[in-house]
Amino acid sequence: MTALLRAEPRLITAGVDLLAEAVEAQAADVERVQWSPPMAGSASDLALVMADQRRDSANALALERLLAVRAHLVDVVPAREALGLGRADVLHAGPPLDWDRASGPMRGALMGAAVYEGLAPDPDTATQLIAGGGLHLDPCHHHHAVGPMAGIVTPSMWLFVIEDRSSGRRTYCSLNEGLGKVLRYGAYSAEVIERLHWMSDVLGPLMQQAVRTAGPIEVTAILAQMVQMGDEAHNRNRAGTLMLLRDLLPSLVSTDAASSDIADAARFIGANDHFFLNLAMPACKLALDAARDIPGSTMVVAMARNGTDFGIQVSGTGDRWFTGPAQVPDGLFLGDFGPDDANPDIGDSAITETGGLGGFAMAAAPAIVRFVGGTVADALDNTRRMYEITLAEHTQYLVPALDFRGTPVGIDVTRVVRTGILPQINTGMAGKIAGTGQVGAGLVTPPPEIFPDALSALATLATDHA
C-alpha cells in the first residue's frame, strides 16, 4: 500500500469524465475506459444468464451453424405453390399484427394486395374486407419467408427460393418492385397493381426459366463480393444486382420467351439498384434459421418490424417475439418529404443487420451516407461499434477498409444489455399515410427495452435448467 502511494499515480477511469480530467490536469497518466452500467433493472438477469453453463457452447454452436450456411438461389415459384398459401392468406413483415394496430403503409399495402389478388374491386372495398377479417394475416417469418418494408406476400406473387445445399433448408422472398410508388412502401395506385401483374405474368416465369437453366446461383458468394464493392446489402445492392444480372444473363437470353419480354426484364432489373435486396434478405434468414432453437444461446436470430412493433427472436427462446414500439428513422428525405411524413420503422429487412450486413457492414459501403445520412466516419464507427455487441466476425463478409476484418455478426443479448449499445439498422422510410410510398432512408435502432425482456426470458430458462 505504501509502495502504491509512493509510486507515480497511474489511473484507469470509467464513465466519469470529470475525474479523468481532474487527474489529467495534475499531469498523471489516465487510461479512460468506456463503460456504463447495464440497462436498468437487468443486473440480476444478466448474472443468471452469464452464469448459465450452456451459454458459451450454445453460442459457439449457433455461430458455427450460421457461418456454415451457403445460400443458393435454386428456383423462382409462386407463393401459392412454394408456401401453400390459400386465396385469402397474406403474409406481412415483422411480428404478428392485426388491421386495428396496422400503420398507414401496412394498411396501404394490404389494400393493394387485396385488389391485386382480385379479392376486392378497389382500395375502399378492400379496407372493409380486411377490417372485417376477410384476409388471414400472418408474419412472413412464420413461413420461412422475409419481406422488405410492408413485406406483403400473396398467393399469386412469385418468390425467390433460397436453399442451403448441405442441409436442404429453404427460405423465401418476393421479387423486388423497384423504388418510389410500390406496394411494399404502402402505395396501391393502379400503376402499382399493374406492375405487380406484369411481375407475376412476365418477370416471375422468365426468372424461373433462367434460374432453372443457370442452375443454383451462389448468393453467399455474391454477398461476399458486394462487400468488396461498396454494397452493405440493405440499402446498397448495386453491385449485387449487377452480378445477379450477369449470372442470369446467358440463360435469360436462351429462354423461349419473346426477346421484348427478355429486354423488358433486363431493363427492369438493371434499373433497380435494390433488386438484389430480396436475395440478400432470405440469404441472411437462411443463415440465421440454422442458428435457431439452441438451448442457452443468447444470440438474436431475427429482428423485424411491422410498422407498429419492433420484434426480436433469440436462439435460446424459440419462436417467442420480444416486441416494443418501432422508432422513426433519422435520415435523408426524398423531394419535399420531411420527418413528419415518416412512418415508424417497418420491414423484415433488419434480417440483414442480424446477419452481419446492412448497418453492421456500413464500413464497407461509405457511399451509403449519401442515401441514409451521416458522414463516412460515422459509417466506419457504426461497424466498429457493432463489434461490441456481437459474438464474432463474419468469415465470408470482409471489409476492405478495415483491413479485411470480417463484419460483426451474431448479436448477443447479454452484450447489448451490458453495454447499452443498440444494433444499428439503416433502412428505407415509408410515408406514414397509406398510399404515399417511399419518403426517404435513414438510421434507426430497436426500442431498448426488448433486450432486457429477452434477457429476462433467458434468465427464467437458465434457472429452470439449473
Added chain:
Amino acid sequence: MTALLRAEPRLITAGVDLLAEAVEAQAADVERVQWSPPMAGSASDLALVMADQRRDSANALALERLLAVRAHLVDVVPAREALGLGRADVLHAGPPLDWDRASGPMRGALMGAAVYEGLAPDPDTATQLIAGGGLHLDPCHHHHAVGPMAGIVTPSMWLFVIEDRSSGRRTYCSLNEGLGKVLRYGAYSAEVIERLHWMSDVLGPLMQQAVRTAGPIEVTAILAQMVQMGDEAHNRNRAGTLMLLRDLLPSLVSTDAASSDIADAARFIGANDHFFLNLAMPACKLALDAARDIPGSTMVVAMARNGTDFGIQVSGTGDRWFTGPAQVPDGLFLGDFGPDDANPDIGDSAITETGGLGGFAMAAAPAIVRFVGGTVADALDNTRRMYEITLAEHTQYLVPALDFRGTPVGIDVTRVVRTGILPQINTGMAGKIAGTGQVGAGLVTPPPEIFPDALSALATLATDHA
C-alpha cells in the same frame, strides 16, 4: 532578437530528423515539414519554368478542358475502317519502338498479330517477316488510340469508339480479350488467335449492333460510379464491366443475332472483370487529349510504356516523347511465376493514372491490394501522396473513403521535379519471354529522369517565349 531568444523556442524542421529529435528531447515544440531538394540538376530549369507567366493560366486551361470532357461510347468498328489502317499496319503501346529493341511480350504480340492477320502462316515465319520490316509499326497514341499491355491494334480488330459529344473529338481502343494467355500479354498460341477471330467475327459485330441501338453510353458517368464501387479503373474494372453489361443488355437481346451468340458474348464479357478497362483507357485519353498543346502548360497528358521505354508527353511540349527505361513492377505473381519472370512495365494503360484513376484512385479501391500487393493503408497513402504532384481534384471521380474528395488529377512536371515524388502506377505484369502471357500485377513508377528532361524542354520554350 532578444525577445526571440527569451521566448519558448518553437521550431520548424525540414528533412533532418536528427535535429528534430534532439530538440524534442529538450521538450521544445517542433513542427516537422516534409521537404527534399528538387531532382538533381533541375534547379535552374525549375526557376525558369516557375517564372513563366503563361504557366498558371495555361495549366488552368488544360484542367478546365480535361474536366469538361464527357466520354461516350458511340460505336464499335473495325480498326481498318476507324483508323484507316492498311494491311500491314500495326499499332502498339507506348512511345515509338522497332523490332530490334522490342521486349519479349511485345515481340510475342506482334508475331501473334501477323498470324491473326494472315500475313504469316506461323509465329516463326512471322518473326522473319517483322524483323525484315514486313510490318509498319506505329504507336497507338499517334492515332488517337490506346491499347493495354502490348496494345496491338491491327486492321481486322474491332475498336470501341469514344466521343466527347460537345467537341466531337474521338479516341479508340480494342476490345478486351480477358486474362492469362492473351495477345496483349505476349501470348500467340492457337487458342489466342482463335479467340481473336471469334472477337472479330462475332463479338465485334454484335457489340456494334448493341451500341448503335442502345445509343451513346456515358463512360464518364460509369467511371464516376465505379469509384463509388471499389474500382480504380486500371486493375479493378468489376463494377464498370457489370454496368456496361447492364446498359447494353436490353439492346443486345434485341439484336438479330443468334441467341447462342448473344449468350456467348454475355458470358465472355461477364467472365472478364477487366472488360471495361478498354473503355476506361480511351475515356481518359479523350479527356487528356483535350488538354494537349497549350503553350506554357506543365501538365502531363500521356504516360505510356512499350515494354522497353517509358514515355511521357506534356501539354506545353506538343507531341514530343520524353523517355527512359521502363522499370519492372513490384507486386504479386500468379502461380509459380516470380520476379525473374516479369517484363519491364508495358502498355498504354498508365493513361488511367494520367487521368486521375488507377494508382491515383487506389483509395477508392482498397480491395486492389489483394491483386497488386501492399496494404489498405498503402492504397490510401498512394492516393494522398499523388495530391502533392497534381494540379487539381477531379470533379467527377469522388473517393468515398476520403470523404468524397476528388481523385488527384493533372500531373504537374514542376511538382514532380520539385518534390521527387513519382506518379504511382498499378499495372499488370507480362512474362518477359514471348508467348508466356500474364505473370502477375503490381506497382511501378516511371524512370525519374524523364521529368527533368521534360522540364528542360519546358524551360527552353519558356526562355524562347520570354
